[in-house]
Amino acid sequence: MPTTLADQAPLDPDELARLDAWWRAANYLSVGQIYLMDNPLLREPLRAEHVKPRLLGHWGTTPGLTFLYTHLNRLIRQRDQQMMYVMGPGHGGPAAVACAWLERTYSEVFPEITYDEPGMKRLFTQFSFPGGIPSHVAPQTPGSIHEGGELGYALSHAYGAAFDHPDLVVAAVVGDGEAESGPLAASWHSNKFLDPRRDGAVLPILHLNGYKIANPTVLARIPEDELLSLLRGYGHDPYVVEGDDPATMHQQLAATFDHCLHRIHEIQQAARAGDAPEDGRDRPRWPMVVLRSPKGWTGPKEVDGKRTEGYWRSHQVPFAAVRENPEHLRLLEEWLRSYRPEELFGEDGAPRPDLAGLHPEGERRMSATPYANGGLLLKPLRLPDFREHAVEVKEPGVDQEEATRVLGRFLRDVMRDNPDSFRVLSPDENNSNRLDAVLEVTDRAWNARTEEDDDHLAVDGRVMEILSEHTIQGWLEGYLLTGRHGFFSCYEAFVHIVDSMVNQHAKWLETTNGIPWRRPVASLNYLLTSHVWRQDHNGFSHQDPGFLDHVVNKKASVARVYLPPDANTLLSVADHCLRSRQYVNVIVAGKQPALQYLSMDEAITHCTKGIGVWDWASTDTGVEPDVVMACAGDVPTMEALAATRLLTQAFPDLKVRFVNVVDLMRLQDERAHPHGLSDAAFDALFTRDKPVVFNFHGYPTLVHRLTYRRTNHANIHVHGFREEGTTTTPFDMAVLNEIDRFHLAIDVVDRVPRLRDVGGHARERWTDALIEHRRYVRTVGDDLPEIKAWGWETAGGTGDDSAPG
Numbered sequence: 001m002p003t004t005l006a007d008q009a010p011l012d013p014d015e016l017a018r019l020d021a022w023w024r025a026a027n028y029l030s031v032g033q034i035y036l037m038d039n040p041l042l043r044e045p046l047r048a049e050h051v052k053p054r055l056l057g058h059w060g061t062t063p064g065l066t067f068l069y070t071h072l073n074r075l076i077r078q079r080d081q082q083m084m085y086v087m088g089p090g091h092g093g094p095a096a097v098a099c100a101w102l103e104r105t106y107s108e109v110f111p112e113i114t115y116d117e118p119g120m121k122r123l124f125t126q127f128s129f130p131g132g133i134p135s136h137v138a139p140q141t142p143g144s145i146h147e148g149g150e151l152g153y154a155l156s157h158a159y160g161a162a163f164d165h166p167d168l169v170v171a172a173v174v175g176d177g178e179a180e181s182g183p184l185a186a187s188w189h190s191n192k193f194l195d196p197r198r199d200g201a202v203l204p205i206l207h208l209n210g211y212k213i214a215n216p217t218v219l220a221r222i223p224e225d226e227l228l229s230l231l232r233g234y235g236h237d238p239y240v241v242e243g244d245d246p247a248t249m250h251q252q253l254a255a256t257f258d259h260c261l262h263r264i265h266e267i268q269q270a271a272r273a274g275d276a277p278e279d280g281r282d283r284p285r286w287p288m289v290v291l292r293s294p295k296g297w298t299g300p301k302e303v304d305g306k307r308t309e310g311y312w313r314s315h316q317v318p319f320a321a322v323r324e325n326p327e328h329l330r331l332l333e334e335w336l337r338s339y340r341p342e343e344l345f346g347e348d349g350a351p352r353p354d355l356a357g358l359h360p361e362g363e364r365r366m367s368a369t370p371y372a373n374g375g376l377l378l379k380p381l382r383l384p385d386f387r388e389h390a391v392e393v394k395e396p397g398v399d400q401e402e403a404t405r406v407l408g409r410f411l412r413d414v415m416r417d418n419p420d421s422f423r424v425l426s427p428d429e430n431n432s433n434r435l436d437a438v439l440e441v442t443d444r445a446w447n448a449r450t451e452e453d454d455d456h457l458a459v460d461g462r463v464m465e466i467l468s469e470h471t472i473q474g475w476l477e478g479y480l481l482t483g484r485h486g487f488f489s490c491y492e493a494f495v496h497i498v499d500s501m502v503n504q505h506a507k508w509l510e511t512t513n514g515i516p517w518r519r520p521v522a523s524l525n526y527l528l529t530s531h532v533w534r535q536d537h538n539g540f541s542h543q544d545p546g547f548l549d550h551v552v553n554k555k556a557s558v559a560r561v562y563l564p565p566d567a568n569t570l571l572s573v574a575d576h577c578l579r580s581r582q583y584v585n586v587i588v589a590g591k592q593p594a595l596q597y598l599s600m601d602e603a604i605t606h607c608t609k610g611i612g613v614w615d616w617a618s619t620d621t622g623v624e625p626d627v628v629m630a631c632a633g634d635v636p637t638m639e640a641l642a643a644t645r646l647l648t649q650a651f652p653d654l655k656v657r658f659v660n661v662v663d664l665m666r667l668q669d670e671r672a673h674p675h676g677l678s679d680a681a682f683d684a685l686f687t688r689d690k691p692v693v694f695n696f697h698g699y700p701t702l703v704h705r706l707t708y709r710r711t712n713h714a715n716i717h718v719h720g721f722r723e724e725g726t727t728t729t730p731f732d733m734a735v736l737n738e739i740d741r742f743h744l745a746i747d748v749v750d751r752v753p754r755l756r757d758v759g760g761h762a763r764e765r766w767t768d769a770l771i772e773h774r775r776y777v778r779t780v781g782d783d784l785p786e787i788k789a790w791g792w793e794t795a796g797g798t799g800d801d802s803a804p805g
Contacts, residue, residue: 160478375519
């Protein structure tokens with residue numbers, strides 16, 4: 001199989017000249033963005049005041065990106081191809097903006113950046129300038145779904161965009177620096193999850209320009225046979241385009257792109273005609289391109305006697321101090337004039353007509369494709385009635401159910417009713433997280449070899465599992481940003497692997513909220529299960545609820561956190577999250593059998609409020625409470641209820657108000673978060689001066705952060721995870737971190753003034769119970785039978801005749 005098509009020359013002289021002109025124009029606009037704030041077309045000699053005082057941006061990768069963009073446009077025009085462009089190199093912003101302006105898209109979405117010389121001046125000035133746009137590909141960049149502020153996710157985003165978009169080809173540029181990252185290395189395997197019958201295609205382009213910021217890159221320095229073997233090992237058929245002569249490179253790339261797109265169509269047509277094997281044994285090798293071009297191509301070859309083009313010195317701004325250094329000013333003008341702008345732009349500053357005609361029209365422009373503005377394509381999910389999956393609750397705290405298994409049956413029906421726009425994703429944990437009911441209506445996506453006893457593997461499966469949280473996250477982001485819906489379940493401790501990715505996605509959503517032409521997309525929905533309080537068997541490494549803190553750090557307009565205490569509240573929350581737009585929704589719910597508390601009607605009411613008093617667990621009806629027992633999370637709720645039982649049995653006249661929190665953001669001030677409670681509403685629940693013992697799923701400091709402005713904050717005492725973990729029993733995990741019923745009850749005795757002198761005997765009993773617990777678990781290896789069998793009904797009355805049980 002040939003690795004290069006260098007002997008072919010598909011471009012006639014006229015087309016070659018026109019393509020080169022378009023590329024020169026894009027490069028000129030890119031350099032202008034980095035350097036200029038006036039005199040955009042060099043109508044007069046360049047002076048120091050025409051140059052920005054602060055030079056920020058990245059040139060090194062830009063000419064390669066514009067080169068590829070120029071030739072992708074040729075493919076689109078010739079074949080009427082729907083195509084997206086994902087720029088993996090982190091700071092290729094000048095290239096993307098330049099191409100969008102050349103295609104007129106930029107002026108359409110930002111009318112103040114007109115398609116003429118004044119518009120060009122504004123285009124240049126705004127780049128990396130206060131009040132302007134970032135230096136990387138960003139939400140403000142038309143045609144983008146991929147934030148350039150972080151490396152490693154170009155391929156996973158591209159494949160996420162291609163899933164369920166059968167007519168789309170996504171050209172994904174992988175920078176050779178980016179190719180060194182772990183997430184990118186795993187994402188090469190995405191081709192084993194692509195269905196050529198139903199999905200679009202990804203054309204990976206590995207852009208090797210040799211250097212990172214100050215070092216060579218690994219893939220650019222290994223022998224070519226080793227590089228090509230690596231790429232073939234990933235399942236691709238690589239074609240190399242290399243050199244530095246523009247005319248030769250234009251011919252090479254045109255021939256290579258022609259061949260690759262023809263091969264993509266061959267693979268798809270064969271599969272869609274029924275010729276594709278069902279078991280992946282003869283999975284096709286998708287084509288890809290390796291582009292070797294000089295870093296900073298067409299820029300200054302030397303600056304101050306030092307090598308620049310083809311070297312790391314061109315990575316960012318090839319030379320600075322232009323205002324102060326006349327030689328640098330001369331060099332900049334020489335560089336800009338080398339693109340011959342007078343041949344490219346007319347008297348009004350707009351691209352000349354023969355140049356403007358080289359890009360596609362309308363939605364075929366990569367900068368205007370609706371696939372990169374997914375809200376334009378988004379259709380609401382056809383959601384079944386979640387109430388049909390309700391768990392019957394005759395009495396609170398009696399029967400047990402696996403909440404996420406109940407959710408799995410709801411997601412099964414969502415999958416059934418949305419076969420082209422909804423996927424469930426998980427890093428090898430779908431069944432472990434009790435969502436296996438979805439496999440009743442679909443299989444796991446798999447386009448590699450299968451064996452006879454494999455479980456639910458199929459090329460057209462819609463459950464996405466690969467043991468790479470990064471890849472799963474990237475797929476889902478790409479899927480959502482191109483107009484679809486999804487649901488990501490993960491072990492709670494290991495969702496941290498994508499902390500930086502969710503950070504970038506949240507920033508993307510926050511920024512697009514302020515961009516009118518960006519349409520809202522479906523929310524990024526997480527289910528965190530196998531959580532800290534039931535990872536007793538896996539030990540300390542699996543015990544970490546800190547993702548909540550990370551998400552709460554994000555803007556209030558984006559971040560949402562829910563802690564449903566049972567199955568019916570989980571169903572209500574999940575339905576709400578699947579309907580929502582522009583959020584990062586985090587749901588925390590256990591997968592183990594747990595007590596159920598609320599009927600479906602009660603659950604809907606409770607979730608609608610997000611926080612509320614459970615009258616059946618309270619003893620303060622019509623009177624002032626002595627203490628507020630609050631909780632958030634399934635295990636903390638059970639332990640808070642058990643503590644309430646202990647207290648009301650020991651002190652029948654004790655007035656306890658029991659408050660459960662589902663929507664964590666309700667704790668925050670309404671001025672800080674749209675879900676926040678007013679001070680009056682918060683005080684009505686938590687009082688202005690009574691002790692509050694709060695049992696929390698995560699780190700205690702998070703509750704304090706959310707409530708620090710409240711009148712009664714000084715009396716809020718939070719129990720939560722204290723980094724005490726090990727391999728032990730479920731109840732012992734609670735005891736180690738003092739979220740158990742005995743520590744809670746003791747805390748109430750210590751904080752309610754009238755119990756301090758009369759609560760000594762009860763306090764001693766509960767201390768003795770903790771000692772007995774410790775002895776028992778370390779002797780028997782299991783929790784005490786009365787702990788395992790505890791239920792609200794079996795524990796006796798609350799001391800309030802109006803309460804059940």
